[in-house]
Amino acid sequence: MAKDVINIGVIGFGNVGSGAVQTLQENAHAIEMKVGTKLVVKKIADLDWDRPREITLSPNQRTTDAKAVLDDPEIDIVVEAIGGVKPAKDFILTALRNGKHVVTPNKELIAKHGHEILHEADSRHLDCYFEGAVGGGIPIIRPLKQCLAGNRIERILGIVNGTTNYILTRMTSEGKEFADVLAEAKAKGYAEPDPTDDIEGNDAAYKICILASIGYNTSVPLDKVYREGITRIAQRDLQYAAQLGYVVKLLAIAADTPQGLELRVHPAFVPVSHPLASVNDVFNAIFVRGSSVGEVMFYGRGAGSRPTGSAVVGDLIEIARNIKVNGTGRVSCTCFEDKQIKPMEEVLTKYYLRMEVRDRPGVLARIATIFGEEQVSVASVVQKSSRGDVAEIVWITHQTVEKQVRRSLERIERLDELKQICNWIRVEDEQ
Amino acid sequence: MAKDVINIGVIGFGNVGSGAVQTLQENAHAIEMKVGTKLVVKKIADLDWDRPREITLSPNQRTTDAKAVLDDPEIDIVVEAIGGVKPAKDFILTALRNGKHVVTPNKELIAKHGHEILHEADSRHLDCYFEGAVGGGIPIIRPLKQCLAGNRIERILGIVNGTTNYILTRMTSEGKEFADVLAEAKAKGYAEPDPTDDIEGNDAAYKICILASIGYNTSVPLDKVYREGITRIAQRDLQYAAQLGYVVKLLAIAADTPQGLELRVHPAFVPVSHPLASVNDVFNAIFVRGSSVGEVMFYGRGAGSRPTGSAVVGDLIEIARNIKVNGTGRVSCTCFEDKQIKPMEEVLTKYYLRMEVRDRPGVLARIATIFGEEQVSVASVVQKSSRGDVAEIVWITHQTVEKQVRRSLERIERLDELKQICNWIRVEDEQ
Numbered sequence: 001m002a003k004d005v006i007n008i009g010v011i012g013f014g015n016v017g018s019g020a021v022q023t024l025q026e027n028a029h030a031i032e033m034k035v036g037t038k039l040v041v042k043k044i045a046d047l048d049w050d051r052p053r054e055i056t057l058s059p060n061q062r063t064t065d066a067k068a069v070l071d072d073p074e075i076d077i078v079v080e081a082i083g084g085v086k087p088a089k090d091f092i093l094t095a096l097r098n099g100k101h102v103v104t105p106n107k108e109l110i111a112k113h114g115h116e117i118l119h120e121a122d123s124r125h126l127d128c129y130f131e132g133a134v135g136g137g138i139p140i141i142r143p144l145k146q147c148l149a150g151n152r153i154e155r156i157l158g159i160v161n162g163t164t165n166y167i168l169t170r171m172t173s174e175g176k177e178f179a180d181v182l183a184e185a186k187a188k189g190y191a192e193p194d195p196t197d198d199i200e201g202n203d204a205a206y207k208i209c210i211l212a213s214i215g216y217n218t219s220v221p222l223d224k225v226y227r228e229g230i231t232r233i234a235q236r237d238l239q240y241a242a243q244l245g246y247v248v249k250l251l252a253i254a255a256d257t258p259q260g261l262e263l264r265v266h267p268a269f270v271p272v273s274h275p276l277a278s279v280n281d282v283f284n285a286i287f288v289r290g291s292s293v294g295e296v297m298f299y300g301r302g303a304g305s306r307p308t309g310s311a312v313v314g315d316l317i318e319i320a321r322n323i324k325v326n327g328t329g330r331v332s333c334t335c336f337e338d339k340q341i342k343p344m345e346e347v348l349t350k351y352y353l354r355m356e357v358r359d360r361p362g363v364l365a366r367i368a369t370i371f372g373e374e375q376v377s378v379a380s381v382v383q384k385s386s387r388g389d390v391a392e393i394v395w396i397t398h399q400t401v402e403k404q405v406r407r408s409l410e411r412i413e414r415l416d417e418l419k420q421i422c423n424w425i426r427v428e429d430e431q
Numbered sequence: 432m433a434k435d436v437i438n439i440g441v442i443g444f445g446n447v448g449s450g451a452v453q454t455l456q457e458n459a460h461a462i463e464m465k466v467g468t469k470l471v472v473k474k475i476a477d478l479d480w481d482r483p484r485e486i487t488l489s490p491n492q493r494t495t496d497a498k499a500v501l502d503d504p505e506i507d508i509v510v511e512a513i514g515g516v517k518p519a520k521d522f523i524l525t526a527l528r529n530g531k532h533v534v535t536p537n538k539e540l541i542a543k544h545g546h547e548i549l550h551e552a553d554s555r556h557l558d559c560y561f562e563g564a565v566g567g568g569i570p571i572i573r574p575l576k577q578c579l580a581g582n583r584i585e586r587i588l589g590i591v592n593g594t595t596n597y598i599l600t601r602m603t604s605e606g607k608e609f610a611d612v613l614a615e616a617k618a619k620g621y622a623e624p625d626p627t628d629d630i631e632g633n634d635a636a637y638k639i640c641i642l643a644s645i646g647y648n649t650s651v652p653l654d655k656v657y658r659e660g661i662t663r664i665a666q667r668d669l670q671y672a673a674q675l676g677y678v679v680k681l682l683a684i685a686a687d688t689p690q691g692l693e694l695r696v697h698p699a700f701v702p703v704s705h706p707l708a709s710v711n712d713v714f715n716a717i718f719v720r721g722s723s724v725g726e727v728m729f730y731g732r733g734a735g736s737r738p739t740g741s742a743v744v745g746d747l748i749e750i751a752r753n754i755k756v757n758g759t760g761r762v763s764c765t766c767f768e769d770k771q772i773k774p775m776e777e778v779l780t781k782y783y784l785r786m787e788v789r790d791r792p793g794v795l796a797r798i799a800t801i802f803g804e805e806q807v808s809v810a811s812v813v814q815k816s817s818r819g820d821v822a823e824i825v826w827i828t829h830q831t832v833e834k835q836v837r838r839s840l841e842r843i844e845r846l847d848e849l850k851q852i853c854n855w856i857r858v859e860d861e862q
Contacts, residue, residue, distance in 0.1 A: 313581025327758020
């Protein structure tokens with residue numbers, strides 16, 4: 001197609017939309033040279049044009065009406081940068097039905113409705129790219145879909161939420177409790193005023209849902225992703241982790257096992273020697289083990305205007321290159337497998353368990369007996385007398401099926417000697 | 432193009448060729464589903480078919496004549512897996528002239544003749560992919576060329592040679608000297624019988640030459656890459672590094688500066704907190720800073736049959752997808768800029784300098800005076816009396832232009848009090 005220019009329309013001119021436009025403007029010449037055609041931002045729709053912005057736009061680039069973008073026959077590619085499901089989904093489907101390619105870094109939308117959207121795109125030989133939906137600017141979708149396409153993916157372990165990683169890093173380095181660090185993170189803008197989606201693991205669940213769908217060639221329903229946030233992590237747990245040679249991270253995990261796919265988001269003990277252990281603050285990283293490549297890891301800033309803008313612009317350049325050779329629709333949805341999802345109770349991993357008991361003779365033996373009867377094999381145990389007649393016991397198990405740990409804990413809960421089960425955290429030390 | 436199958440020919444069935452074919456065989460079904468067409472290994476040329484191999488081939492897949500692959504009109508893509516320049520270059524050019532796409536993980540060839548080869552491919556709308564040439568299975572070429580294409584790349588820092596990283600890691604963890612660890616590495620097969628290309632930095636120079644060409648959109652002549660190996664690194668240097676909060680790594684660096692591109696391979700002090708510092712043993716990692724994305728890092732196994740095979744198969748899948756939509760030649764050579772290369776003497780960085788002097792009054796002052804006169808600003812200095820009248824002095828400088836350090840060292844060499852300049856190593860602590 002001998003097009004003079006490739007026209008881009010942007011819907012949503014907040015954080016991500018402006019990051020993308022700024023990147024396009026700054027590097028316009030190099031991008032034109034790489035593509036062989038000029039990429040022009042023709043129209044940007046946003047409801048609020050009063051907010052001060054650093055980017056200079058001409059008046060006819062601005063509109064408050066998304067339809068002005070969606071219905072413009074000259075626009076080749078639409079960037080959806082408003083987030084959420086409504087009305088983003090309708091905008092994207094309309095764009096596709098109007099013959100436009102789409103770029104969206106919308107993790108929630110892709111996690112919930114990715115298949116519907118990608119099938120709509122595929123059926124029209126259009127591209128719908130979403131590199132920015134996971135890991136911000138970190139290249140991970142394209143590497144997984146393309147560079148590693150020859151591998152059977154065995155395991156994906158991700159630190160994919162910057163807010164929780166920041167909180168856990170600060171708790172570890174400053175010795176503070178969760179609530180205090182959360183308050184600081186809010187003050188600094190590293191946590192949203194309502195941080196629920198981050199700290200409860202929902203955001204990470206969106207992302208692992210997307211990565212698992214690609215990695216395992218299967219449609220992953222979001223509600224099958226087990227999720228547990230970081231609100232119960234205590235300073236004491238972090239101290240034990242350090243003593244035992246671990247750090248605590250919120251991991252998003254997708255693993256292929258003979259009993260089905262494991263899909264889970266939860267805090268985990270990670271050995272200090274693991275590459276993920278040194279991913280700190282707001283940084284993200286995705287660790288992948290493939291049958292041929294072995295272990296690879298992708299690291300960088302997982303959010304933010306410019307990093308996510310970088311991913312959006314990378315997608316725009318790719319689509320532009322496809323348009324140039326009439327080769328759009330090259331990489332379609334690859335969910336050709338129908339994989340079972342393993343229930344959380346069947347997951348096999350190791351566990352850290354911390355409990356307080358009344359310091360009486362025989363209590364350790366009684367708990368150990370329960371573990372033995374429930375087939376929970378103990379790797380190590382530390383008992384410390386603390387205040388008065390209360391002792392704290394910390395157990396690390398060998399690989400155990402989760403339901404056996406849960407059953408043990410239910411039985412231990414009923415012991416007279418138990419004061420409380422303070423916490424239990426999975427230990428992920430098998431790469 | 433409604434092709435029933437896409438036929439692949441392989442030239443060279445050693446380490447990499449067999450890793451690629453094994454990956455193709457193991458995951459044949461998934462690959463067919465991803466591409467929409469079967470990928471068939473039609474012919475493999477190798478001079479030696481007596482060597483035992485784990486892969487089962489039919490007799491008509493085997494040939495000893497590369498021409499049988501290059502001239503087969505049914506073969507769509509040729510994998511060059513023999514390495515080196517001769518005859519690999521001729522094979523690739525012949526394949527392209529015969530209308531075949533090419534995959535090659537040949538770093539030396541791409542570093543030396545990449546532009547000629549890519550232009551030949553571009554002029555015929557053919558694909559020539561080389562993801563395996565840098566970092567083995569680590570996705571880095573495609574992420575840099577595509578995902579990060581919207582960025583102005585500011586800096587690339589790579590640990591791109593597994594042998595030297597293994598040696599430095601062992602020297603650090605085991606307290607041994609270079610020669611001893613090299614001997615062990617040879618015995619274990621982690622170093623070649625003739626390890627010159629690795630330990631002198633040539634292999635790393637090929638790789639940074641390729642990365643810089645892509646990152647900076649410019650043709651980088653290999654002989655402009657400064658290179659210095661790890662043979663002079665002493666145990667004592669590693670100990671000082673540790674005391675000062677650094678590890679020593681062989682870095683391949685390409686940095687865009689107002690005075691031109693810096694292109695250099697040399698050992699360097701890296702702060703322990705830097706993501707590259709925890710890249711150990713044979714692992715590789717490439718750290719990139721881009722104008723929009725900020726810092727990203729790509730980590731994994733930088734060599735080996737299966738990891739490099741993973742990269743080759745990723746490239747084959749991409750080309751097959753391009754063939755399917757008639758969209759080959761999408762991503763062409765992007766060397767549209769003509770960048771100056773900065774001479775090594777003009778590089779601006781920090782330095783660690785270790786020297787032995789006769790322990791006489793005033794010697795420290797005399798050396799410090801030379802540094803002052805040559806505009807070398809000292810950040811810290813440690814003097815230790817060692818044996819007899821000999822003292823060891825270790826200096827860390829602030830950012831300094833390299834020629835000023837060299838000039839200082841020349842003057843210090845002439846001091847009566849100097850016993851020897853034991854070593855000087857660049858310190859890379861600016862991200």
